[in-house]
Amino acid sequence: MASFKEKIKNLLPQKLMYMYYLNTAKKASMYDLRRRVHDKVYNDSHIEKVKRDLALAYHIVEKGLTMPEPRPGFGKAVVFSLIGTVEKYQNLNLPLEDMEFVQSVSVLKEYLEFHQEINFKLDEALEKKLTDLNEKFKNVEGLKQIKITRKEFFGDKNKSFDQFCKSRYSVRNYTKEEVPLPLLYECIDLAQRSPSFCNRQPNRVHIVKSKEQKEGILNIQNGNRGFGHLAETLLVITSVVSTTKDIHERFENHLNGGLFSMTLLNALHFNEIGACSLNWSVSDDKDMKLREVIEVPENEVVLMIIACGYLPEEFAIASSPRKTAREITVAH
Template sequence: MSFIKKIVPKKVKIIAKLSKLYAYDFNRFIKNSNVYQTFDTENKLKGKLTIYYHVLEKGLTMPDTRLGFGEPVVLELIDMMNMYLDKKYNLSSLEFVHSMNVLEEYVEFHDKKSFALKQAITDQVAKLRLRITAYETPKQFEFDRDVYFAHRESSFDKFCLSRYSSRNYSDVLIPEEVLMKCVRLALKSPTSCNRQVNRIYMVRSAEMKQEVLKLQYGNRGFGHLADTLFVITADISVFQGPNDRNESFVNSGMFAMSLLYALHRYDIGACPLNWSVEVHRDLKLRQLLGIPNNERVGLVVSCGYLPEKIKIASSPRLDAEEVVKIL
């Protein structure tokens, strides 16, 4: 065995180990995620409910909500809710209750605008009301700008709880020096072995922003209003072995959260935008921004000063008791 170790090149050993680790990641993901859309567990179905209701609550908070928006999503959400009911899953779960809440708010919003939704939607919502009793019709949040930033200098718990993702931006330009202050604060984020892997592409020109937004999913209706886009990457050249394969995402996530808090501290609204894209989109972004091959794109953050009145998606959170396991 020691003889084999001597004659096998080091690079081959590394590739073998990395292949085993990626196979481990792949198998866990393919077996336990919902990529096959089987909905054979409650969590898989709740995940889909959340995606659909969040599309609708975001739409309700757009700067200029289009009447009749998201009708195909509404019908998909109703189908998922009926499936959930048929499987007799927990009707008091946050995901299910909020799905009904958002549906009701969606219908109410259009009723107030005297806009006739498709008959299929109104009929299906009426049938759901007969099957569900435990829900209410909350409102997405609406703030005055001063109220939204009221706790930017408060204790951390108040500060933290006061930050929401904002998709309403004004046309007031943010001084570059203020954005750089936010980046400097974010650079204090924990980083693997202090390797300080994150790199930031601050996109401010209108043409460049438009091209970046074309490549990212999930910014329709508000992305074009952003003053600045931060494209956050991580330099993978500093990672030393196969076990570091996911460190770039961990570091980028911590950096992004610090950046969001820093922007909030300086009266700037912001919204993180995922970079869950196909290969060709990643390649186009790299070419557009000149991102080298040794950097992995983590996510995009849109930001801007806020108008006097802003709408915020309520996006309720689970209770701590639901996510903590004490051993």
């Protein structure tokens, strides 16, 4: 029998219900939004932001160095900006041994070395800045990008959990060989082993293989330049919002999707399929455009995309160093 609350609900016009829930949702979301807007506007997390800018920029250069065909002179504006942030970091007298700083300097040195090796004349001002930096930080050594064979890359996939974990990297280079659908279903079945809230299993996967559809999606995604076009398959990961009951569960779609996607990445690696996550941090109009390219039900929110495919004999991967557990942990 319907509860009193249900009976009242059923009596109300849908439009009124809509306005009521919209208002509740706005109120709840403001709690989170205020924290974000405060963080954006006020400078009390200044150091985190300088480190963020270092990581954002060094990662773009790191990726550039590992592209299937790195373009000589690539990323000039980003490299200038990274040097600027490195200088800003130093002026703030922040610790020179922190991962973001070490890797930024190291990547800039590697960028210079790469261009020297291929005898490419860099922009004069840029070359001067890089040479000075190289001189100043002779002893700073982060992780260099890794050249690896396919055999080596998958060499630890049947070893212990720790070895398996350490062997997975994002790969941004794929062959044209078709990844069979049944194998993708196997990987998705493994990903389904991920925990989910009350076992509600909100995740969905849209497998995209047609050239036109892949192009349509990749054209509106901002992190696949230089390699996206090689992806044999795109896996668009979505989550059903109707699996959440009230507004306080609004983060569950993304949270559950993160757990699911990680297992899926591991499953792909286990099945010797190379993969790279692609962010879907996009504006509304881009999200709507994606829905014109492939049909995604209105009650599904798009979380991220995974580009994947079989790997060539040899390729390069970005080293993407990690902070240690001690650096990111507070033992209360």
